[in-house]
Amino acid sequence: MQNRSSLPRSVATVALALALWALPSGCFLSRSRSNPELSPEAVSRIVPGTSTADDVTRLLGAPNEVVQLGRKSAWLYEHTVEKQAAAFLVILGLRGVDTQADRVWVFFDEDGGVINVGTLFQASEAEYDLPIF
Amino acid sequence: MAALRWTSPLAAALLATACVTGDYNKNRTFQRPPYGAYEDLVVGVTNVGHAIDALGAPVSVIEVGRGLALSWGWLETTEWNVAATVPIGDANGRLQFEDTDLKIPGIVLFFDEDWRLTTKREGFLSDLLPNQQPPRDVDDDLTEPDPEP
Numbered sequence: 001m002q003n004r005s006s007l008p009r010s011v012a013t014v015a016l017a018l019a020l021w022a023l024p025s026g027c028f029l030s031r032s033r034s035n036p037e038l039s040p041e042a043v044s045r046i047v048p049g050t051s052t053a054d055d056v057t058r059l060l061g062a063p064n065e066v067v068q069l070g071r072k073s074a075w076l077y078e079h080t081v082e083k084q085a086a087a088f089l090v091i092l093g094l095r096g097v098d099t100q101a102d103r104v105w106v107f108f109d110e111d112g113g114v115i116n117v118g119t120l121f122q123a124s125e126a127e128y129d130l131p132i133f
Numbered sequence: 134m135a136a137l138r139w140t141s142p143l144a145a146a147l148l149a150t151a152c153v154t155g156d157y158n159k160n161r162t163f164q165r166p167p168y169g170a171y172e173d174l175v176v177g178v179t180n181v182g183h184a185i186d187a188l189g190a191p192v193s194v195i196e197v198g199r200g201l202a203l204s205w206g207w208l209e210t211t212e213w214n215v216a217a218t219v220p221i222g223d224a225n226g227r228l229q230f231e232d233t234d235l236k237i238p239g240i241v242l243f244f245d246e247d248w249r250l251t252t253k254r255e256g257f258l259s260d261l262l263p264n265q266q267p268p269r270d271v272d273d274d275l276t277e278p279d280p281e282p
Contacts, residue, residue: 100163
């Protein structure tokens with residue numbers, strides 16, 4: 001009889017202990033972005049040897065960065081996505097941050113004509129990744 | 134007695150909460166260009182167009198002399214931080230351990246004034262990238278001697 005009555009009490013104690021353990025814990029997910037998204041379709045309309053700085057500005061807007069390369073130049077367009085996942089287990093914090101970017105560099109000759117376009121579209125690959133070990 | 138057996142470790146855990154904390158962080162920033170793409174670049178042959186077609190848009194473009202350097206960087210780190218706070222009289226003493234060694238791996242390609250590849254390097258960006266200089270005076274280009282009449 002004694003064994004039968006002690007079982008529910010120990011279960012209740014464990015449940016209480018778990019509840020107290022979990023009470024101060026927390027978690028969050030966050031997502032932040034910088035700069036407007038870049039449209040692959042708009043970027044594909046920039047044609048080396050044909051497009052000009054005016055065309056690029058019309059399609060993508062003002063660049064995030066301009067680099068002077070002698071009489072030539074390069075313009076940077078970048079959109080980043082950062083996803084963050086975190087959990088706090090009383091004395092232990094776990095946090096994962098993943099930052100990915102869509103990035104376009106447009107290179108111009110000294111007359112403002114496009115000579116090269118470098119593209120990278122990886123912003124959509126950012127993940128919520130909580131480090132579980 | 135059974136309750137005491139469960140509550141004692143719980144009390145110890147809650148007590149420890151007050152003075153010991155730990156963090157485990159994982160960070161991924163950008164991605165390495167496709168494997169093999171870097172190896173396929175040929176010094177003296179590859180130009181800027183070929184390089185960005187193969188590796189994608191670089192993280193940075195800087196002017197180096199009359200040429201330029203393109204760099205690609207990516208980062209995947211995991212780090213542990215452990216901190217302990219110990220009451221000492223009216224004040225608190227805090228010990229902290231951080232397992233952090235932040236060096237960004239990457240690729241840097243150097244191009245001459247005709248934008249042809251002269252040097253390619255792989256390693257840590259802080260070791261590979263030259264110190265950035267202000268843009269050069271383009272009027273220097275005009276100071277070349279006049280051609281023979």
